[in-house]
Amino acid sequence: MILDRQSRINTGELKARLKAVNFDDGRFPAEEITEFVDLMQVYEGAMYEISTKLEILDSEFQVRFAHDPIHHMERRLKSVNSILGKLERKGLPLKVNSIRDNLFDVAGVRVICNYRDDVYSVSNYLSAQSDISVLRVKDYIKNPKQNGYRSLHVIYAVPVFLSSGAHYTPVEVQFRTIAMDYWASLEHALRYKTDLPDSRLSEHSQTLLDCARSLQNIETQMQNIHRDINGAPQVGEA
Numbered sequence: 001m002i003l004d005r006q007s008r009i010n011t012g013e014l015k016a017r018l019k020a021v022n023f024d025d026g027r028f029p030a031e032e033i034t035e036f037v038d039l040m041q042v043y044e045g046a047m048y049e050i051s052t053k054l055e056i057l058d059s060e061f062q063v064r065f066a067h068d069p070i071h072h073m074e075r076r077l078k079s080v081n082s083i084l085g086k087l088e089r090k091g092l093p094l095k096v097n098s099i100r101d102n103l104f105d106v107a108g109v110r111v112i113c114n115y116r117d118d119v120y121s122v123s124n125y126l127s128a129q130s131d132i133s134v135l136r137v138k139d140y141i142k143n144p145k146q147n148g149y150r151s152l153h154v155i156y157a158v159p160v161f162l163s164s165g166a167h168y169t170p171v172e173v174q175f176r177t178i179a180m181d182y183w184a185s186l187e188h189a190l191r192y193k194t195d196l197p198d199s200r201l202s203e204h205s206q207t208l209l210d211c212a213r214s215l216q217n218i219e220t221q222m223q224n225i226h227r228d229i230n231g232a233p234q235v236g237e238a
């Protein structure tokens with residue numbers, strides 16, 4: 001199952017949004033609007049290419065091993081406002097070239113797996129595919145963030161074939177388990193909850209850190225049961 005976090009790109013609407021940004025404060029050069037819209041269409045293509053590859057891997061696992069490694073996927077393109085906001089935060093010029101050269105998360109796919117083993121097997125099989133390349137890996141499962149966040153982030157470069165030929169386009173893929181996703185959703189909600197007093201926010205952050213550790217333990221125990229049922233070695237065994 002794939003959840004689209006927004007509808008397909010509508011060129012007219014995107015142009016209207018860019019124009020609105022432009023009229024408001026003249027931040028984005030009007031002459032680059034068409035190029036921006038074209039670029040977003042390429043990012044959309046790259047996002048579909050990656051999610052199709054993942055669906056094919058998932059169905060192969062179902063057929064061969066009667067196991068679904070992927071619970072579900074979510075995908076989204078960064079909104080115009082987030083793209084421009086990120087360029088501004090990084091002190092980069094608001095131009096199409098700066099998006100192309102500096103932003104690697106315009107196209108994003110989140111892959112939610114049942115178990116940690118699935119996270120690594122799906123990501124390894126995808127990374128080994130000969131038509132795509134791995135640009136960057138951040139493994140927050142092996143090295144969780146201080147707040148307790150865990151996920152495996154991989155940026156892929158994917159060829160998107162247009163009438164003009166192949167355009168290698170980055171897609172950020174976040175692989176995580178259901179438990180990691182459950183945790184990250186609440187932590188994300190807390191991050192944007194600015195109207196709580198600081199003392200409550202830090203109390204909740206501490207509780208979330210404890211929850212992250214508990215979830216990690218539960219996950220290991222459940223992973224071990226799953227491995228035992230399937231005759232695989234236990235976590236921690238050679």
Ligand code: GTP
Nearest residue numbers: 086105138145147149153174183184185187188189
């Ligand atoms: P930015 O994209 O500018 O954040 O930098 P980056 O690409 O180097 O960041 P990173 O790969 O560490 O994280 C990118 C994405 O992962 C974020 O946009 C979030 O979706 C997710 N993420 C990273 N850290 C956290 C976290 O602490 N909590 C939650 N809920 N999500 C996180």
Ligand code: MG
Nearest residue numbers: 104105106172
């Ligand atoms: Mg990012």
